[in-house]
Amino acid sequence: xxxxxxxxxxxxxxxxxxxxxxxxxxxxxxxxxxxxxxxxxxxxxxxxxxxxxxxxxxxxxxxxxxxxxxxxxxxxxxxxxxxxxxxxxxxxxxxxxxxxxxxxxxxxxxxxxxxxxxxxxxxxxxxxxxxxxxxxxxxxxxxxxxxxxxxxxxxxxxxxxxxxxxxxxxxxxxxxxxxxxxxxxxxxxxxxxxxxxxxxxxxxxxxxxxxxxxxxxxxxxxxxxxxxxxxxxxxxxxxxxxxxxxxxxxxxxxxxxxxxxxxxxxxxxxxxxxxxxxxxxxxxxxxxxxxxxxxxxxxxxxxxxxxxxxxxxxxxxxxxxxxxxxxxxxxxxxxxxxxxxxxxxxxxxxxxxxxxxxxxxxxxxxxxxxxxxxxxxxxxxxxxxxxxxxxxxxxxxxxxxxxxxxxxxxxxxxxxxxxxxxxxxxxxxxxxxxxxxxxxxxxxxxxxxxxxxxxxxxxxxxxxxxxxxxxxxxxxxxxxxxxxxxxxxxxxxxxxxxxxxxxxxxxxxxxxxxxxxxxxxxxxxxxxxxxxxxxxxxxxxxxxxxxxxxxxxxxxxxxxxxxxxxxxxxxxxxxxxxxxxxxxxxxxxxxxxxxxxxxxxxxxxxxxxxxxxxxxxxxxxxxxxxxxxxxxxxxxxxxxxxxxxxxxxxxxxxxxxxxxxxxxxxxxxxxxxxxxxxxxxxxxxxxxxxxxxxxxxxxxxxxxxxxxxxxxxx
Amino acid sequence: xxxxxxxxxxxxxxxxxxxxxxxxxxxxxxxxxxxxxxxxxxxxxxxxxxxxxxxxxxxxxxxxxxxxxxxxxxxxxxxxxxxxxxxxxxxxxxxxxxxxxxxxxxxxxxxxxxxxxxxxxxxxxxxxxxxxxxxxxxxxxxxxxxxxxx
Numbered sequence: 123x124x125x126x127x128x129x130x131x132x133x134x135x136x137x138x139x140x141x142x143x144x145x146x147x148x149x150x151x152x153x154x155x156x157x158x159x160x161x162x163x164x165x166x167x168x169x170x171x172x173x174x175x176x177x178x179x180x181x182x183x184x185x186x187x188x189x190x191x192x193x194x195x196x197x198x199x200x201x202x203x204x205x206x207x208x209x210x211x212x213x214x215x216x217x218x219x220x221x222x223x224x225x226x227x228x229x230x231x232x233x234x235x236x237x238x239x240x241x242x243x244x245x246x247x248x249x250x251x252x253x254x255x256x257x258x259x260x261x262x263x264x265x266x267x268x269x270x271x272x273x274x275x276x277x278x279x280x281x282x283x284x285x286x287x288x289x290x291x292x293x294x295x296x297x298x299x300x301x302x303x304x305x306x307x308x309x310x311x312x313x314x315x316x317x318x319x320x321x322x323x324x325x326x327x328x329x330x331x332x333x334x335x336x337x338x339x340x341x342x343x344x345x346x347x348x349x350x351x352x353x354x355x356x357x358x359x360x361x362x363x364x365x366x367x368x369x370x371x372x373x374x375x376x377x378x379x380x381x382x383x384x385x386x387x388x389x390x391x392x393x394x395x396x397x398x399x400x401x402x403x404x405x406x407x408x409x410x411x412x413x414x415x416x417x418x419x420x421x422x423x424x425x426x427x428x429x430x431x432x433x434x435x436x437x438x439x440x441x442x443x444x445x446x447x448x449x450x451x452x453x454x455x456x457x458x459x460x461x462x463x464x465x466x467x468x469x470x471x472x473x474x475x476x477x478x479x480x481x482x483x484x485x486x487x488x489x490x491x492x493x494x495x496x497x498x499x500x501x502x503x504x505x506x507x508x509x510x511x512x513x514x515x516x517x518x519x520x521x522x523x524x525x526x527x528x529x530x531x532x533x534x535x536x537x538x539x540x541x542x543x544x545x546x547x548x549x550x551x552x553x554x555x556x557x558x559x560x561x562x563x564x565x566x567x568x569x570x571x572x573x574x575x576x577x578x579x580x581x582x583x584x585x586x587x588x589x590x591x592x593x594x595x596x597x598x599x600x601x602x603x604x605x606x607x608x609x610x611x612x613x614x615x616x617x618x619x620x621x622x623x624x625x626x627x628x629x630x631x632x633x634x635x636x637x638x639x640x641x642x643x644x645x646x647x648x649x650x651x652x653x654x655x656x657x658x659x660x661x662x663x664x665x666x667x668x669x670x671x672x673x674x675x676x677x678x679x680x681x682x683x684x685x686x687x688x689x690x691x692x693x694x695x696x697x698x699x700x701x702x703x704x705x706x707x708x709x710x711x712x713x714x715x716x717x718x719x720x721x722x723x724x725x726x727x728x729x730x731x732x733x734x735x736x737x738x739x740x741x742x743x744x745x746x747x748x749x750x751x752x753x754x755x756x757x758x759x760x761x762x763x764x765x766x767x768x769x770x771x772x773x774x775x776x777x778x779x780x781x782x783x784x785x786x787x788x789x790x791x792x793x794x795x796x797x798x799x800x801x802x803x804x805x806x807x808x809x810x811x812x813x814x815x816x817x818x819x820x821x822x823x824x825x826x827x828x829x830x831x832x833x834x835x836x
Numbered sequence: 837x838x839x840x841x842x843x844x845x846x847x848x849x850x851x852x853x854x855x856x857x858x859x860x861x862x863x864x865x866x867x868x869x870x871x872x873x874x875x876x877x878x879x880x881x882x883x884x885x886x887x888x889x890x891x892x893x894x895x896x897x898x899x900x901x902x903x904x905x906x907x908x909x910x911x912x913x914x915x916x917x918x919x920x921x922x923x924x925x926x927x928x929x930x931x932x933x934x935x936x937x938x939x940x941x942x943x944x945x946x947x948x949x950x951x952x953x954x955x956x957x958x959x960x961x962x963x964x965x966x967x968x969x970x971x972x973x974x975x976x977x978x979x980x981x982x983x984x985x986x
Contacts, residue, residue, distance in 0.1 A: 127931075129928065130909050130935070132869065301966050302930075734926035737972075738929050738968075738969060773966060776957050776961055776965075781971075
């Protein structure tokens with residue numbers, strides 16, 4: 123057995139990429155949450171070090187952003203958060219760059235800052251962005267608001283008149299850090315007017331489009347090569363280091379590599395802190411009749427994908443329930459915190475926490491078992507969700523029953539909790555893929571699916587091999603280079619296995635048609651095997667695949683949909699991520715310290731394409747959920763991160779992980795993404811278990827202090 | 837200055853300033869299995885063995901390692917029991933932290949050839965895996981320990 127290069131350490135990530143003559147970048151960042159930049163003096167920086175300030179990018183588009191163009195490459199007249207980029211340098215060694223950046227002098231005039239999203243919408247709050255253009259599909263409904271998602275179904279708020287019992291409460295989820303082991307890393311260089319970027323990104327085609335707009339070039343003049351990532355979890359989506367590396371390389375006329383420090387990671391992109399007020403109305407027999415969700419998402423100084431987060435989190439907080447009257451107001455607001463963006467569990471983590479804690483509060487009020495209450499209201503095949511879309515391939519109840527069994531729910535509910543969720547997938551969405559026969563008789567798969575450790579090569583090779591009737595050894599995944607691969611929306615929202623499985627099937631059919639044409643037979647008469655291609659019933663006609671070099675099959679899969687931002691009606695997701703979790707805890711009443719004694723997740727996997735990969739994704743997703751449940755939260759003080767290192771900001775170690783169990787529910791027609799199913803349900807199940815132990819917590823993470831604060835007087 | 841050490845049983849002269857860490861010097865010399873994540877000795881991504889003991893190379897100044905016998909995973913041979921078990925049990929995802937886990941496991945099994953589950957967890961508590969491969973890592977370590985008994 124040849125050892126995998128990931129084990130020997132010879133595998134090269136984004137930070138390991140190098141090009142002859144490469145310089146190293148460092149970024150000077152604002153120490154203030156909000157300030158005027160009065161002057162920038164680079165005269166002390168040695169001549170051979172390249173500097174980049176606002177004057178060097180004056181000929182470019184001033185702002186970029188995936189949903190709202192609001193972010194400059196380096197600050198113009200103001201800085202908007204602690205860590206906002208003010209200047210950058212490129213030098214021969216990382217140390218030289220570090221020394222040079224310390225020689226850049228900036229004069230600031232501090233300005234008032236706002237950190238709370240509700241405060242930020244007040245008339246007196248400082249305005250973050252002046253004169254930016256908000257795209258027509260967004261609804262900036264108030265000061266500093268970049269989007270408001272609204273959903274109305276049935277009678278909306280008036281539906282509460284039909285309820286016998288109404289419960290309401292407020293819930294909050296803290297900001298969290300992705301903590302990919304490998305930091306962000308990007309290498310950029312220009313060649314004959316064309317920009318080449320080798321970068322660890324989940325979104326090569328978004329980066330290509332946005333760099334083209336920023337540098338005022340056609341997309342063909344930009345080439346993105348995706349480097350494998352040492353983890354991402356949403357952090358490496360959309361543009362991060364690409365603009366500054368490309369701008370430095372343009373000025374330096376040399377390749378430039380930028381790699382973030384750990385401290386910079388905490389002020390670059392985080393998970394949205396969110397706050398919810400939820401009302402739930404039910405009849406006395408436990409039938410849900412109305413729900414309202416009032417949500418505030420703190421997107422920090424730049425919108426990034428915040429508008430989409432507030433939309434997806436808005437409907438995720440409804441939960442997988444049949445509720446005839448629903449009212450959602452979900453707002454995405456700018457503040458002077460570092461920006462927040464995509465994070466594993468994308469908005470569902472926050473929404474499901476609030477929603478599923480509320481479900482248990484209703485169960486308590488009605489005196490109905492939380493499992494019974496959920497089963498009574500879960501969406502079934504043919505039911506309409508609050509968006510109006512009709513549900514299909516529904517397995518919520520199966521997931522929930524499996525979770526309940528695993529903690530012996532019937533044997534008593536003491537210290538136990540359940541949670542169930544739906545999570546949307548990126549919709550609308552498009553995936554292209556090609557299968558080419560190369561000179562060696564191998565099938566080369568051309569795909570933009572990025573590699574952040576989720577084993578996409580294995581999954582895609584298995585899918586292509588199965589679709590063609592060949593062994594996976596004959597399938598090779600080609601370079602992930604926008605010059606070579608068909609368009610794909612992006613590798614996010616656990617969409618790739620689902621989307622690729624459909625696109626690869628199309629590409630395989632197309633390739634079969636092309637091969638059949640060579641043989642002048644109908645595709646159904648073609649026989650394809652590792653030995654070659656032939657015609658059914660005529661073994662002597664068989665030719666090796668090397669005779670078919672150059673033939674290529676293309677496949678595309680598109681999912682239509684989208685929601686109306688004012689009514690929330692439409693297609694939220696072409697298919698749904700479905701999962702449940704159960705937990706049992708013990709709580710020390712003196713200290714508030716909680717330990718997890720049992721934990722189980724049950725997720726709808728559909729057709730499993732890569733068994734070890736599926737297990738690893740669900741195990742990792744569960745462990746992410748444990749971190750969010752128990753201790754992960756960024757602490758800000760006046761906009762400064764006070765725990766921005768791995769000693770003060772803890773992620774789960776092997777000692778924090780109990781021996782948990784899980785079910786991957788199989789069946790159905792499709793392969794489902796598994797990368798984020800457990801993340802949202804694990805904290806909610808643990809929270810409900812802690813509540814069942816007498817500590818009705820309302821906020822994540824569930825710290826010992828919050829457990830004591832939430833103690834019921836007994 | 838040049839600091840003479842042995843890396844994977846080969847003599848190497850590490851080019852390093854006196855105030856640079858062993859991590860920086862090893863990476864510069866091409867040993868890129870040794871990786872910077874936290875920079876403060878809590879994550880284990882920069883683990884190397886120095887004379888058999890796991891050390892966070894981000895906390896060691898290069899001159900302090902003069903003459904040391906350093907092990908990195910670049911020195912692994914096909915057939916290495918620990919590496920093979922990690923591979924067979926798919927005990928990694930992105931792989932960034934894997935060299936550190938493999939080396940820490942080697943040090944553990946040298947000292948405790950038949951570790952209890954608790955001993956495994958405590959030995960590996962200084963290596964973080966954000967992808968969350970811990971269950972399979974534990975299985976891999978158990979498998980190696982079992983294979984050493986036979």
